[in-house]
Amino acid sequence: MAEEPFAAPSTKPSIVRIVGTGEGIVRLIGDRGGRWSDIVRILSDHLARAEGFFQGERVAVDIGERSLSADDLQQIADVLAGYNVTIWAVRTSNPHTHRMVQEIGLAAEWLDKPKEDRPPSANKGERAQWEVHLGRKGQPAPIAKPVAEFQPPQIIADSIADQALDPEGGAVERRSAAVAESVAETKRTAIPPALTPPPEESEDEVTDQEMILAPPYIYRGTLRSGQVFRHAGTVMVVGDVNPGAEVISGGDIFVWGKLRGIVHAGAMGNERAVVCAIDFEPIQLRIAGYIAMSPKTVTSEPGRWFWKKDAVEKPEVARVMGRQIVVDVWDRE
Template sequence: MVENRDVNDSIQAIPTHQIVELKGFRDGLRLMIDASASIEEIRVSVKERMANLGDSLAGTSIVIDTGGQELAAPDLEHLKSLIFETYGLEIVTDPESPAPTPDIQEDKQQKAKKEDLKSTKPNAAAAADSQSDVDRIIPTKRKTKPTAKAEATTPLLTDLPNREATHVIRYSLRSGQVERFFEGTLILFGDVNPGAEVIAGGDIVVLGRLRGLAHAGALGNTSAIIMAMNLTPTQLRIGHLITRPPSTGIRWSKPQPEIARVENDNIVVEPFNGF
């Protein structure tokens, strides 16, 4: 955990006053809205949050989550049309309608509410995921209920994004197959063949040959990395950046692990010799 924090500290330090938050889950994206803000504020925040995503998310589905708070029906409609028309995202109804959690007291501060929202949602998503054929490693810390006041007020808030799930895939991906997780690190034991895609909100590690397309930090996180035992992709994407290998590529005579990360707004690939 300590090591993780070091690596990711700067990644997603989300200011606590944020009105709109975009998080990725297995079933798609979730736009978390603080409904106590005015519709105008929400609208501006949505635009701000989505502006730097480019069109990388077009066609995916999104859930609008007000964390159990009421949002006036016309306002909701307005938001839906804004998101759909501007960003090409499909709005789906929330599968698990968020009911207000009973243990939230009205007099608790906004911060505590946020904390609760953040920690419970991934758990719900994880539960829904349990039937899938993809294993998930969920750090034990995640399972602790955030009801305890101590948990909610500890300075752990900034490293919350670190406690994301890890998705483990134990097969190769063939052309046309896509594995997409908007949350957490994706580890694949196998190859990603040309024409296959791996997309993750966090890092991507391929313990095999990566010959297809990989998109790490798919929600705009440019500190995500892509690593593979043999990195010969058709295209690499980290956050909003896209790169492809040079057509007359320099290839190592012997395949070796390589790592791709962002340096000065460029994706650089280099041999991996440990951190």
């Protein structure tokens, strides 16, 4: 890929590089040495020198192998936000950093390092990963939508959750004006309103086309209470999703273990998304704009705790059928 530095540092080879990649701008932060505070300062200097050149840009931040805490990441997001630059993805080859990135709600991307966790399409080209491909089934999907139109799943998820709790559609307190704005935008464009039938026009083009988002992500390990896992593509959890944990995915969700938390598949409005689990007992289940609560939640029967039920010893699958979520035993259809 052709990389041309926009703002080369004046003296020694800098640990911060800004590289253009055609449509977007990728900001590279080398992992060789340097204290994090210095890196953030240098980056800030670069932005100051560029005098608004990057205003309103969406950038990817490449962190390399460096291990960062959520605070460190927030720091850099704040610096960028100060220059009106938003991060659309963070690239890292460090598992800890990767987790932290997801924790603070940014999109995370694997670099080359941990081979087994790399999404299969990672070599297609750096940019390809986060573009929305629209194309016929079985055909190689042409790049149709620029990255700028990619909506991070958590905002949509939030808006759906808000609407679900607030059927009147009244004002819901937001953390910041910026988020409120983007949610409002999302409501207009991307998703059908929660719990109401989707508008007719959403049926036409997208339904007979396969929507491919980010590559699938395999999460190994147990998601515990308080943990939220967000990914724009399909998510596979090899382990359990405990009560109190959440998985939010733009595509399908597969749990190779016990599903007992909250899952939201097709969080960007894809009603064809499915949720499968070996042991299927979620507290709450959302697919696109639909919400289902566990029918087993309230029971007066002694000895039946909320995650216990008459054991269906088979994996189950949930999908949207006839404008509601239907759960079936998984079998060869």
